Amino acid sequence: MKAILKNQKNRIFSLSVIVMSVIFAGIFMQSCESNSFLSETDSSEHLSEIELITKSAEFENYIIAATGLQQALKTFEKEFAIVDFANLETVIENGKKVKYLPATIRSLNIDGKIILTNEKKEALLNKYPQLLTLNLPDFANYINNCVKQSIRVNEFFLDEKINIYQPSLKSVTSEYGFNNMSQLVGYLYNWTFMPNYVEVIVVIFSDGTSLAVLDSNNTANYSEINIRTLGNSHYYNGKRISEITHTHRGSYSPSSADLQAKNSNPYCSWSIFYNGAFYYY
Amino acid sequence: MKKAIFLVTVTIVGCQIASSQKADHVKGGRFLKRIEYNVTGQGMTEVDNMYNLDGKSILDRILFGSINSPVEFVFSGSSEGNDEILAFRITKNSRMDSYRLEIMRMPDVKKVYNAINFLSTKVNKIVIPPELIQTISLEGRELINEHNKAVDSVKRSDDSYKPYRSESKTFRISNEFVEKLHGKMAALIDNFKAIGIPPIAFDGYEVTFRTVVENEVWSLKIHMPQKNALLMANLCRQIIMDADINKPDETKYIELLEEMDFKNHL
Numbered sequence: 001m002k003a004i005l006k007n008q009k010n011r012i013f014s015l016s017v018i019v020m021s022v023i024f025a026g027i028f029m030q031s032c033e034s035n036s037f038l039s040e041t042d043s044s045e046h047l048s049e050i051e052l053i054t055k056s057a058e059f060e061n062y063i064i065a066a067t068g069l070q071q072a073l074k075t076f077e078k079e080f081a082i083v084d085f086a087n088l089e090t091v092i093e094n095g096k097k098v099k100y101l102p103a104t105i106r107s108l109n110i111d112g113k114i115i116l117t118n119e120k121k122e123a124l125l126n127k128y129p130q131l132l133t134l135n136l137p138d139f140a141n142y143i144n145n146c147v148k149q150s151i152r153v154n155e156f157f158l159d160e161k162i163n164i165y166q167p168s169l170k171s172v173t174s175e176y177g178f179n180n181m182s183q184l185v186g187y188l189y190n191w192t193f194m195p196n197y198v199e200v201i202v203v204i205f206s207d208g209t210s211l212a213v214l215d216s217n218n219t220a221n222y223s224e225i226n227i228r229t230l231g232n233s234h235y236y237n238g239k240r241i242s243e244i245t246h247t248h249r250g251s252y253s254p255s256s257a258d259l260q261a262k263n264s265n266p267y268c269s270w271s272i273f274y275n276g277a278f279y280y281y
Numbered sequence: 282m283k284k285a286i287f288l289v290t291v292t293i294v295g296c297q298i299a300s301s302q303k304a305d306h307v308k309g310g311r312f313l314k315r316i317e318y319n320v321t322g323q324g325m326t327e328v329d330n331m332y333n334l335d336g337k338s339i340l341d342r343i344l345f346g347s348i349n350s351p352v353e354f355v356f357s358g359s360s361e362g363n364d365e366i367l368a369f370r371i372t373k374n375s376r377m378d379s380y381r382l383e384i385m386r387m388p389d390v391k392k393v394y395n396a397i398n399f400l401s402t403k404v405n406k407i408v409i410p411p412e413l414i415q416t417i418s419l420e421g422r423e424l425i426n427e428h429n430k431a432v433d434s435v436k437r438s439d440d441s442y443k444p445y446r447s448e449s450k451t452f453r454i455s456n457e458f459v460e461k462l463h464g465k466m467a468a469l470i471d472n473f474k475a476i477g478i479p480p481i482a483f484d485g486y487e488v489t490f491r492t493v494v495e496n497e498v499w500s501l502k503i504h505m506p507q508k509n510a511l512l513m514a515n516l517c518r519q520i521i522m523d524a525d526i527n528k529p530d531e532t533k534y535i536e537l538l539e540e541m542d543f544k545n546h547l
Contacts, residue, residue, distance in 0.1 A: 199361075199483065199484065201483070215480075219362075220362065221359065221361045221362025221363070221484050221485065222362070222482070222483070222484050222485035222505065223482070223483045223484065224480035224481065224482045224483070225480060225481050226478075226480050226481070227481060244481075246483045246484075248361050248484075249361070250360055250361045250362070250364070251360050251361070251391070253360050253391055255359035255360060255361055255390075255483070255484045255485075256357075256359065256394070256487070257310075257359065257482050257483055257484055257485055257487075257504060258483050258484065260311065261481045261482065261483060264481075265481060
């Protein structure tokens with residue numbers, strides 16, 4: 001009798017789990033459909049235009065050149081951090097003493113890559129001037145479309161060992177630590193010239209260290225961060241914050257959202273990093 | 282027992298997932314949803330009514346004057362990015378039998394915000410803490426009193442805001458389009474639900490949807506809208522951009538409104 005009851009309980013339990021799984025799967029699928037509906041509706045009217053542009057050789061060339069530059073800048077950042085400036089290669093050229101950066105940096109040919117990227121960008125915009133009217137999320141959509149279907153772009157990624165799916169394997173928020181102000185300023189200055197620039201927020205802690213926080217929701221004109229408050233102090237990762245800054249490329253003026261952020265969180269300083277300097281507001 | 286606990290946990294987690302899927306705004310930017318009387322004082326005719334403008338910002342007053350139209354939309358960018366203000370409203374004509382779409386574009390957000398800052402000194406009362414009042418001269422106190430007495434009428438009158446209003450373009454539109462847009466916007470505001478705690482957000486843009494529903498005026502202001510609100514904001518921006526080049530396409534808008542995945546309010 002007990003065995004029958006236990007058997008029945010197990011059946012009811014299994015049935016409940018299955019029914020609930022089906023319900024949640026249904027809700028999830030409905031949500032997915034709704035989300036895909038949103039993006040489809042949003043892009044349907046420009047579908048033919050997107051296809052035309054993203055399948056063009058000009059767009060492929062631009063992505064390849066811009067990615068090459070981005071990779072070179074990343075390598076430059078890593079190599080530059082370990083340069084021993086006291087022992088640079090010194091030569092006498094035309095009677096003048098010239099110090100050279102290591103060959104690993106010189107061989108990156110960043111100047112050439114910048115010129116190439118600008119040439120490709122110009123060629124692209126000459127052919128498709130309507131791209132100038134796109135905002136960053138829309139332009140990112142064009143890039144995604146091209147990356148998805150272009151064999152040339154994907155071959156380039158494979159050759160350069162670039163894993164475009166890597167960001168989705170990481171946590172949503174990326175963080176980069178700095179031990180002093182000159183490191184931080186150097187990083188931010190280079191960051192604002194990146195071809196794939198998005199706003200970055202820097203948290204400066206009361207112990208003098210700082211952390212660049214990059215949320216996957218950030219765009220070229222939007223950024224966000226989650227902090228905690230205890231008493232009269234704000235905290236990030238358990239460390240007390242003395243200042244929060246974020247990057248601008250347009251101007252040093254705070255937007256209404258910037259002012260709102262400051263007014264709602266009054267226990268630290270607030271600034272904007274623009275054109276190599278911090279502007280307090 | 283263990284199975285029961287497991288079942289309860291699964292149910293709770295499932296419900297949380299389900300509710301977050303249904304919310305329009307998940308850990309998103311700030312928002313304000315407001316429902317209030319549309320008219321606070323009846324005039325001799327509908328045109329003379331005293332509209333409830335309490336929920337309107339200085340920017341809204343610059344754009345729309347002293348009336349609440351059946352449908353209003355404002356997109357406010359920031360100087361870092363979309364550096365302009367876009368707006369439209371739908372008004373009834375004087376004979377009340379047809380509707381018009383009126384669009385406005387104001388470039389240079391910083392310039393607009395300078396005007397707003399200036400106007401805010403004119404339309405807000407000066408309140409001085411009691412411990413500081415003695416430090417102000419008698420003449421100064423009289424000037425502050427005069428300013429405070431004048432604020433209510435200055436705030437109410439359109440004269441203060443009018444000089445900053447940009448030129449607009451007006452188009453005659455069909456009743457069908459107005460009904461569809463009004464219904465969907467009302468449904469969006471009515472069903473809007475947010476979940477989570479907002480992050481600290483910098484820059485970005487803000488949109489305001491406003492609609493008159495019977496005797497009430499409903500408004501929803503969102504910083505960085507998501508899902509249905511983003512869809513509606515994109516459509517509203519599209520209407521403005523198309524109308525700005527004199528090519529509004531009602532058929533396309535009606536199709537998009539019909540495809541929107543939320544129920545009509547009316």
